[in-house]
Amino acid sequence: MVKEIFFNYLPTESNIYGTEIDMKAVKIAQYLYPKANLQYGDIRQYSPVLSGDIVFGNPPFHLEWGTKEAPVSSQMYYCKKAYQVLKNGGLLVLLVSESFLSDDFSNKGDIEEINHMFNLIVQFSLPADAFKEYGVTSFRTKAMILQKKSQYVTERPYTTELEVLKRPQEIYQTYVLPVLQERRKNAANIYFECQNTDLEAKQKQVFQEKTVKLLFDIKRNRNIAHKAGLAEAILQKYLKQTKPEELSWQEWEKIKIQPEDVLRKLKGILSSANKTYRNEIRIVKTTYGFKEKDYRENGTDMNLGSINSFVLSKREVPGFEQFLKKKRREFALQETSFEKMKQDDKIAEYLENWHVTSQMTGEVKYLNAVQKKEVNKLLQKRYAALQFSMGTGKSLCTLAMAQYRMKYNPVRNISLSAQPWQSIIHGKKYWKTIRLIFTVFGRGRT
Numbered sequence: 001m002v003k004e005i006f007f008n009y010l011p012t013e014s015n016i017y018g019t020e021i022d023m024k025a026v027k028i029a030q031y032l033y034p035k036a037n038l039q040y041g042d043i044r045q046y047s048p049v050l051s052g053d054i055v056f057g058n059p060p061f062h063l064e065w066g067t068k069e070a071p072v073s074s075q076m077y078y079c080k081k082a083y084q085v086l087k088n089g090g091l092l093v094l095l096v097s098e099s100f101l102s103d104d105f106s107n108k109g110d111i112e113e114i115n116h117m118f119n120l121i122v123q124f125s126l127p128a129d130a131f132k133e134y135g136v137t138s139f140r141t142k143a144m145i146l147q148k149k150s151q152y153v154t155e156r157p158y159t160t161e162l163e164v165l166k167r168p169q170e171i172y173q174t175y176v177l178p179v180l181q182e183r184r185k186n187a188a189n190i191y192f193e194c195q196n197t198d199l200e201a202k203q204k205q206v207f208q209e210k211t212v213k214l215l216f217d218i219k220r221n222r223n224i225a226h227k228a229g230l231a232e233a234i235l236q237k238y239l240k241q242t243k244p245e246e247l248s249w250q251e252w253e254k255i256k257i258q259p260e261d262v263l264r265k266l267k268g269i270l271s272s273a274n275k276t277y278r279n280e281i282r283i284v285k286t287t288y289g290f291k292e293k294d295y296r297e298n299g300t301d302m303n304l305g306s307i308n309s310f311v312l313s314k315r316e317v318p319g320f321e322q323f324l325k326k327k328r329r330e331f332a333l334q335e336t337s338f339e340k341m342k343q344d345d346k347i348a349e350y351l352e353n354w355h356v357t358s359q360m361t362g363e364v365k366y367l368n369a370v371q372k373k374e375v376n377k378l379l380q381k382r383y384a385a386l387q388f389s390m391g392t393g394k395s396l397c398t399l400a401m402a403q404y405r406m407k408y409n410p411v412r413n414i415s416l417s418a419q420p421w422q423s424i425i426h427g428k429k430y431w432k433t434i435r436l437i438f439t440v441f442g443r444g445r446t
Helices: 004-009 023-032 074-085 108-117 168-185 187-196 199-220 225-239 249-255 259-274 307-313 321-335 345-353 369-380 394-408 421-433
Strands: 017-020 037-040 052-057 064-066 071-073 086-097 118-125 141-148 281-285 289-294 302-306
Touching: 017 023, 023 037, 052 074, 064 074, 064 249, 071 074, 074 086, 074 108, 074 141, 086 168, 086 187, 108 118, 118 168, 141 168, 168 187, 199 225, 199 259, 225 259, 289 307, 302 307, 307 321, 345 369, 345 394, 369 394
Parallel strands: 017 037, 052 086
Antiparallel strands: 064 071, 086 141, 118 141, 281 289, 289 302
């Protein structure tokens, strides 16, 4: 969490705690500062025994941590980790890329989280060549100073505005010193506040209370008392789980049991106590087809076939006539050739008004008549392919289609494949100019 270069400026060596994933840096720091409490390891596995007054850090830039279902950027993860480590009113000093939390719209969710955890003291840009001695001659970075929230310190909401870089002593006198003085003035109140606001301890306590109640309800219900052993096994499996050494942190985050998983399974066991049966067999829709569901106590469900088979055979299913009619319309449209397709008025209106603005040059780009005509047809089909030659606006059309899908269709992410690596490089430069959020994958490069 703390690079060894910061240690030169800290007063008491034994009060320094930190973790570093670079083994060479750890060994050098341990040699130079033998009394400091330094560890080699991943920040995601770091669990200090004490809370700190200040956290310094230079988190990895633009990495995706967490899981696919709940992704989190490396910078945001660092802020959340610092929130767990800091005392109330403590300071977090970060060196991050200038794009981090720079846009009120695209970073709205993360900014709301930051506002929930911290007050913004100040943030300012660093020179583009600040890291030229490390071989980086032009990269925009900024320094951020945040304060963990407390009811006894002044509220300072986050803003994307950057202050003009000043001398270190001026930054300290103008921004940091007043914050430290306010914290010292309310030190007693903040101390007792910390004893009552340990978020992780509270979450564990709530989880424990819920599991105890659920286990008690399962054991006392004669219909499901025989499942009490299973319920306890589910809880113990969660409590005793450990990360296998051969798994990476990302893989472990995907498969490890979460508290909500335990609660969901225990509630499922409890809800089965009063399961009702009825003398009824109904046709229901599954994810990919239809089946006869038997609601009798010893009934057996029977699959009737996939949705595609019903669409192609024109068989009807009682209660699902409108659904199949819609699917057949979609299939008929999919089978229609591009030459015979007509323009969709709703899509045409969207494409007529659609445009994108370059954040660097201010240039506004629209689709031309040919592009609008072809994109209109593409968007009407679920599956389609269109080949454009070089220089005819592939990137612009792709962006227009992607944003339409995100707005009007149940789509969470857009995937783009390109054969030559040069196409990806061109796309990255283009997408950055319009401040589009994207991730590039390819043979170890992201």
